[in-house]
Amino acid sequence: MRFRSRLAGLLLAGLLSPLMALASSHREAPAISFDPAADNTDLWAWIKPGTRDRLYIVAAYNPLEEPSGGPNFHKFSDDVLYEVHVVRGVSSLADAITYQIRFRTEPLTRVDVADLTKGPGGGKEFFAQLSGSVGFQKQTYTVTKVQGRQSTVIAQDVPVAPPNPGPRTFATLKALGLLNTPQAAYNDDFTQEFVRPMGNGGSEGTVFAGPRDDGFYVDLGGIFDLANVRAKGTAQDGVAGFNCHAIALDIPVTKVTVDGQLPTTRTDDSIIGVWASASRRKISIQRQNGAAESIGPWVQVSRLGLPLVNEAVIGLQDKDRYNRTTPSTDVANFGAYFLNPIIVRDAEAVGIYAALGVDPTPFKSNRTDILDIIGLKQNGYTVTAIGDVLRVDLTTDSAFPNGRVIYGGTNHEDDVTDILLSVLLTGSPSGVSDGVDSNDAVYLNRSPWLAKPWSGFDQGHGKPTP
Amino acid sequence: MRLLHAASLSLLLLLGAACRSSTSPASGPTTSEARALALAVPAGDGAVDREILRIQEGLRRTPTADDWVLLGQAWIRKARQAGDPGLYLSAEGSSVAALAMLPRHRGALGLRAMVLLNQHRFGAAREQALAILAQGPDDVPALAILSDAALEMGDVTVALDATQRLVDLKPGLASYGRAAHLRWIQGDVAGAKQLYARAIDAGRGARDPEPVAWMLVQAALIFWNGGDVDGALAGAHRALALVPRYAPALVLEARCRLARGEEAEAVRLLERAEAIQPLVETGWLLADARRRLGDESGAERTEARLLQQGRQSDPLTLGLFLASRGRDADAAEALRLVEAEHRARPGLLVEDAYAWALYRAGRLGEARAAIDRATAHGTPDPRLLYHAGAIRLAQGDADTGKALIQRALDLNPEFNPVESSEARALLGRSGREARRR
Numbered sequence: 028m029r030f031r032s033r034l035a036g037l038l039l040a041g042l043l044s045p046l047m048a049l050a051s052s053h054r055e056a057p058a059i060s061f062d063p064a065a066d067n068t069d070l071w072a073w074i075k076p077g078t079r080d081r082l083y084i085v086a087a088y089n090p091l092e093e094p095s096g097g098p099n100f101h102k103f104s105d106d107v108l109y110e111v112h113v114v115r116g117v118s119s120l121a122d123a124i125t126y127q128i129r130f131r132t133e134p135l136t137r138v139d140v141a142d143l144t145k146g147p148g149g150g151k152e153f154f155a156q157l158s159g160s161v162g163f164q165k166q167t168y169t170v171t172k173v174q175g176r177q178s179t180v181i182a183q184d185v186p187v188a189p190p191n192p193g194p195r196t197f198a199t200l201k202a203l204g205l206l207n208t209p210q211a212a213y214n215d216d217f218t219q220e221f222v223r224p225m226g227n228g229g230s231e232g233t234v235f236a237g238p239r240d241d242g243f244y245v246d247l248g249g250i251f252d253l254a255n256v257r258a259k260g261t262a263q264d265g266v267a268g269f270n271c272h273a274i275a276l277d278i279p280v281t282k283v284t285v286d287g288q289l290p291t292t293r294t295d296d297s298i299i300g301v302w303a304s305a306s307r308r309k310i311s312i313q314r315q316n317g318a319a320e321s322i323g324p325w326v327q328v329s330r331l332g333l334p335l336v337n338e339a340v341i342g343l344q345d346k347d348r349y350n351r352t353t354p355s356t357d358v359a360n361f362g363a364y365f366l367n368p369i370i371v372r373d374a375e376a377v378g379i380y381a382a383l384g385v386d387p388t389p390f391k392s393n394r395t396d397i398l399d400i401i402g403l404k405q406n407g408y409t410v411t412a413i414g415d416v417l418r419v420d421l422t423t424d425s426a427f428p429n430g431r432v433i434y435g436g437t438n439h440e441d442d443v444t445d446i447l448l449s450v451l452l453t454g455s456p457s458g459v460s461d462g463v464d465s466n467d468a469v470y471l472n473r474s475p476w477l478a479k480p481w482s483g484f485d486q487g488h489g490k491p492t493p
Numbered sequence: 494m495r496l497l498h499a500a501s502l503s504l505l506l507l508l509g510a511a512c513r514s515s516t517s518p519a520s521g522p523t524t525s526e527a528r529a530l531a532l533a534v535p536a537g538d539g540a541v542d543r544e545i546l547r548i549q550e551g552l553r554r555t556p557t558a559d560d561w562v563l564l565g566q567a568w569i570r571k572a573r574q575a576g577d578p579g580l581y582l583s584a585e586g587s588s589v590a591a592l593a594m595l596p597r598h599r600g601a602l603g604l605r606a607m608v609l610l611n612q613h614r615f616g617a618a619r620e621q622a623l624a625i626l627a628q629g630p631d632d633v634p635a636l637a638i639l640s641d642a643a644l645e646m647g648d649v650t651v652a653l654d655a656t657q658r659l660v661d662l663k664p665g666l667a668s669y670g671r672a673a674h675l676r677w678i679q680g681d682v683a684g685a686k687q688l689y690a691r692a693i694d695a696g697r698g699a700r701d702p703e704p705v706a707w708m709l710v711q712a713a714l715i716f717w718n719g720g721d722v723d724g725a726l727a728g729a730h731r732a733l734a735l736v737p738r739y740a741p742a743l744v745l746e747a748r749c750r751l752a753r754g755e756e757a758e759a760v761r762l763l764e765r766a767e768a769i770q771p772l773v774e775t776g777w778l779l780a781d782a783r784r785r786l787g788d789e790s791g792a793e794r795t796e797a798r799l800l801q802q803g804r805q806s807d808p809l810t811l812g813l814f815l816a817s818r819g820r821d822a823d824a825a826e827a828l829r830l831v832e833a834e835h836r837a838r839p840g841l842l843v844e845d846a847y848a849w850a851l852y853r854a855g856r857l858g859e860a861r862a863a864i865d866r867a868t869a870h871g872t873p874d875p876r877l878l879y880h881a882g883a884i885r886l887a888q889g890d891a892d893t894g895k896a897l898i899q900r901a902l903d904l905n906p907e908f909n910p911v912e913s914s915e916a917r918a919l920l921g922r923s924g925r926e927a928r929r930r
Contacts, residue, residue: 151723
C-alpha cells in the first residue's frame, strides 16, 4: 500500500517514463551476468614461519558459493584456464613462474551435438552433456609450470576433491562405490587424499583443488561498513556457511628464488609477488567453411592480488578493465584510485573523521604511503614495479601486508579488512576495525588450509546477514 | 506486490494514453522520484531481492553513483527473472539517481541504454550505446547493447562487429550467447550450438540463474527449429529446473506439447505462462491451442484480449498475428501496424512480418523484397522459409516456392500449429495459390 500511494503521488507529479512500449522483454539477451567458476574471490600467500622454506598459496574462486545440494553442483570449469602467477624482485611485474591449471570432466557417452536427427543424439544429449552435474562426475586437472620459455607438466590427471554431500549421503555414496575411501566422513584425512605431489617425487611441492569453506567475506555492496566502524556496532560475518572452490599450492621456496637457494639476507630478489587469474577462450563468430571451432587465445576475465582491491578500490566503470589487465599496467590504469582513495571521502561524508576528531585532508590524495605499504617498504624494499600483487618477503615471517596468512589450527587469518581500513583511512596499519575478527570455521594446519566445505544438506543457509 | 505492479502498470498506461500528446517522450523522472523508484521495496524473498535490499541499505548510509548503478543492475536482473517489465522503472530510477551524482557515469548510461532497449526504443538505445563507446571504446555492456540494437535495426554487420569485440574483451555468457545467436542467423547451426554450450558453462552456478535459463531456452529453440522436439523439451525442462516459473521455458514446452498433440497440457502451460508474463505471442499460441482443443469460444476470448494488448504494447506481434490469421478485414490494420515498426526498426523478424502483411495485402513484389531481406543470411527458421515459399508460389514460381515450403516442413513438420497445415495445403495445390484463406 505504501508503494501504491507513493507511485500515485509520482504519477500526479507528472512522472512519465516513456513506458508505452512496455512489452516483450522476451527477446533481449542478458547484458550482464556473472561467471562464478572464473571469478577470483580470494588469495592467500605466505611462507612457513621459522624455517621459511615453504611457500603456501591458496587461490579461491566462485564467490559466495552456496553449499552444493543439487541439482547442479558447483565445479571448476573445463573451459577456463586457471593461473597462479609469481613475480619476483623489485623492478619487474612479469611472471617469473606461472602455474597453469586446466580441468577436464570425464565425458558422458560422446554424441555429436551437431547431429540434427531426433532420438539418440541431438538435443537430449546436448542438454545432458551440458549439465555435467551428475553428482560426482569425475573431474581431474593438470598443472603446468611455465618458467621463461619452458613449459613443464608437473602434475597430471589429479582428481578434484568432490563436494561434501553430508554425513548420511557420504556413507551411501561409499556403499555405491561412488566414493572410494577408507574414511567414514568428509574429514581432514579424506581431504588429504586429494593433496597430491607435483614434480618427480614431490620436488615441486603439492597441489589440491576442490570445494572448501570460504575463509573470508567480501561484500560487494558495502565492503567497509562505515556506519559500523563509527558505532563499533554489532557487525556480523555475513558469509557464514558459504563455500568456494580453491586451488592450494605448497611449494618449496627454493623453487621460486633466482638461485634455487633459500635467501639468507634481504636482497632485491628476496621479495616475490603473487596474483591469481582466470581466462576463457576468444572465438571467431564466423567459422571458416564450417570447420572445427575456431577457438582463439585465452582472454583473462578475472584476477586478484591484494584483498579487496577490486571490491573497494577500483570504481565500477573500471572493473572490466581491471579484470582483463595484468599488474604491469596498474599504475597507468588505476594509479589514481590508489593515490586518491574514494573511501576517505565516503568516510568523511559519513562523519567518521569528525567522530575521530581527525582532519581527513592528508588522507584524500597523493597517498604514496599506500604504495609504500603494499610494496613492503617497511621491510626495507624499494619496489619500483608497483601493481596489484600480494608481496611476500622471503626473509621474514609473513603477516599482512607482508603476505596474507592463514593461521592453521585456529579460526584466525590476517584481518585484512581492519588493516586495509586503517591504512586507507589513517595511513597506519591499525586503529580502525570492522568488528569481525574471526572465521566461522577452524582452519586446517596444513594444505589446503581452508576448512572442509559446508554440506548442502545439514549446513549452509540461504541468507547472508545484511 | 505483483498485483500492485500490474495495477500500477495499467494506471500508467491509462495516464500515458491521456498524456501522450502533452508530454515529450524524452521526459523522465526527477531525481527524487527516481530515488523513490529505485528504493522501492522488492516483492519476493529470493537472492536478488535480498541483494536489492542490501544495496539499498548501503545507499541510505553512503550514497555513491557506483552503488546506484549496482542497484539498477539488480533491478534488471529481477525484472528478467520475474518477467515483469514494470520493474525497469526502478532500474531507470537507479540510473537517474546515479547520473545526478556523476553525469557521465558509463555504468549509469549503460543502464539507461538497457532500459531503452527494453522499451523497444532501439534507435535511442543504439545512440546511447555509441555515446558510451565514444567515451570508453571497450565498455562491455555498451557493446552488448549496441549489438542488440543494431540487430533490431537490421544492421547485422554492426551487430557482428560489436559482438566480436565483446567476445574479444570478455568471453562469457553475454558474449558467447550473442555470438551463438549471430551464428544461428547466418545458418551455422552446429556452431551456434557449440557457443550456446560455452555460454551456459560460463554462467553456471551463478546466484542469478535466469541468464542461464534464457540461454538454455535459446539453445532449445535451435533444436525445436530443427524438428527435435525431444531435445527442445529437454532444454525447456532444464531451464525450468533453474527458474521454476520461467515463462519463456513454459511457452517452449507448450509448443513442444502441441507438436506432439498434447493440446490440453499445452493449454495448461500457456495459461500459466500468460499469468506470469502476459505477452501477445503467448496469447496467440494459447488461442491456437484452445482452438485445437475444440474450445472455439475460449480461443476467441483470448484473441480479443491479445488484440487489445497488442494495440497498446506490441504492434509488431499483433500485426503478424493479423496477417497470419488472414482475414480480409485485418489486412489493412496488419500492414499499418507492421509498416510503422518497419520504419522504426527493420530487423530480420520485422522484415518477415512486413513481408507477410504485404503478402496478405496482395503487394507481392514488395512482399518478396522484404522476405528476401529476412532470409538473406540463411537463417534455417521454418517459419521464414514457409513465408518465403508461399510468396514465391503467389508470384508464380512454383518450383522454388514448393522447395522452400518443403524445406520448412523437413526442418520441423509442426513448426506452427496453424501454418504447418497451411504449408502442407499449399504443397498439395497445383499451380494456383491463394493469398487469402
